[in-house]
Amino acid sequence: MVVLSKPTIADFPPIINCKSTTLFPVIPTVDLSEPDSKHLVVKSCEEFGFFKVINHGIPLELISRLETEVIEFFSLSLSEKQKAGPPDPFGYGNRSIGPNGDVGWVEYLLLTMNQERNSQKLATIFGKYPEKLCSALNDYVLAVKKMACELLELMADGLRIKPRNVFSKLLMDEQSDSVFRLNHYPPYSELQASNGKNMIGFGEHTDPQIISVLRSNNTSGLQISLGNGSWISVPPDANSFFINVGDSLQVMTNGRFKSVRHRVLANSIKSRISMIYFGGPPLNEKIAPLPSLVEGKESLYKEFTWFEYKRSAYKSRLGDNRLSQFERTAAT
Ligand SMILES: C=C1C[C@]23C[C@@]1(O)CC[C@H]2[C@@]12CC[C@H](O)[C@@](C)(C(=O)O1)[C@H]2[C@@H]3C(=O)O
Ligand SMILES: O=C(O)CCC(=O)C(=O)O
Numbered sequence: 001m002v003v004l005s006k007p008t009i010a011d012f013p014p015i016i017n018c019k020s021t022t023l024f025p026v027i028p029t030v031d032l033s034e035p036d037s038k039h040l041v042v043k044s045c046e047e048f049g050f051f052k053v054i055n056h057g058i059p060l061e062l063i064s065r066l067e068t069e070v071i072e073f074f075s076l077s078l079s080e081k082q083k084a085g086p087p088d089p090f091g092y093g094n095r096s097i098g099p100n101g102d103v104g105w106v107e108y109l110l111l112t113m114n115q116e117r118n119s120q121k122l123a124t125i126f127g128k129y130p131e132k133l134c135s136a137l138n139d140y141v142l143a144v145k146k147m148a149c150e151l152l153e154l155m156a157d158g159l160r161i162k163p164r165n166v167f168s169k170l171l172m173d174e175q176s177d178s179v180f181r182l183n184h185y186p187p188y189s190e191l192q193a194s195n196g197k198n199m200i201g202f203g204e205h206t207d208p209q210i211i212s213v214l215r216s217n218n219t220s221g222l223q224i225s226l227g228n229g230s231w232i233s234v235p236p237d238a239n240s241f242f243i244n245v246g247d248s249l250q251v252m253t254n255g256r257f258k259s260v261r262h263r264v265l266a267n268s269i270k271s272r273i274s275m276i277y278f279g280g281p282p283l284n285e286k287i288a289p290l291p292s293l294v295e296g297k298e299s300l301y302k303e304f305t306w307f308e309y310k311r312s313a314y315k316s317r318l319g320d321n322r323l324s325q326f327e328r329t330a331a332t
């Protein structure tokens with residue numbers, strides 16, 4: 001049995017009215033077995049910053065092996081799980097998201113994929129986990145990272161940028177600052193959210209990195225924003241992956257790709273489990289619009305390092321527009 005410390009409505013404010021939620025007619029879906037998927041990839045990144053990937057070639061067995069281990073981890077007692085916390089930012093967290101007071105109906109495990117820089121922390125966390133979880137996690141991340149690189153190369157092709165590894169090399173770099181997150185949204189009782197309102201699992205935000213690869217079980221909850229105040233519910237599909245364009249890719253494409261604003265609503269009946277790989281660049285990498293995407297246009301963003309962006313992100317609240325302070329104004 002999974003236990004989250006019980007909130008009362010008074011100490012747990014994230015409930016919202018979901019009037020403006022629409023069921024999306026079709027989520028842009030990229031079939032990776034199709035030879036010419038690059039145009040759809042580019043179109044989806046421009047219009048939504050979001051798409052679904054099918055026929056990805058990642059064995060379903062690899063996914064379910066990790067899911068089984070993850071369910072086992074979240075089924076441990078709260079005190080057992082808390083031995084892997086608090087998240088600083090890595091480790092086990094419960095309800096509190098980030099360092100600035102954001103909360104959600106979620107528990108999670110946040111891990112850095114930079115083994116070298118955080119070997120100490122990883123050893124502390126991993127030391128506490130069954131070997132089976134570590135091995136399933138490593139195999140899964142390797143496969144998902146490969147797919148993320150393949151997608152980034154399709155994006156470069158579709159944008160006619162050379163070399164085609166201009167984005168993917170940042171994830172392939174040994175110093176790549178990539179993160180892996182396991183989220184568990186337990187069902188909440190109708191009593192916990194009042195008058196038909198929804199309980200926020202993970203508040204609205206954009207992902208700061210280059211690309212995020214999300215896989216969830218068959219429980220709904222993920223929504224993406226259309227930017228006009230309406231939200232689209234993404235039908236879950238446990239056999240597919242969902243891709244988010246991150247802020248850094250928005251900058252590198254000079255705003256041509258949009259980092260997608262998204263959120264998760266908790267479910268009153270079923271648990272949602274999600275696993276997300278956030279592909280990020282090395283800390284010292286300079287992030288700026290690629291010259292070939294600026295030609296003849298103005299550059300929309302100032303150059304910054306990933307370290308600078310992360311530092312400012314960790315001072316922000318989840319829902320803040322983190323890119324605004326890096327936008328170029330007429331005077332800069
Ligand atoms: C409130 C926060 C949590 C977050 C760091 C931040 O200060 C702002 C960005 C948040 C986010 C969103 C995407 C990922 O889940 C995440 C790991 C990331 O890189 O940026 C989280 C951060 C977090 O939970 O530590
Ligand atoms: O759990 C999900 O489905 C999405 C969570 C998310 O957006 C995040 O962890 O950044």
Ligand SMILES: [Fe+2]
Pocket residue numbers: 205206207262
């Ligand atoms: Fe996210």
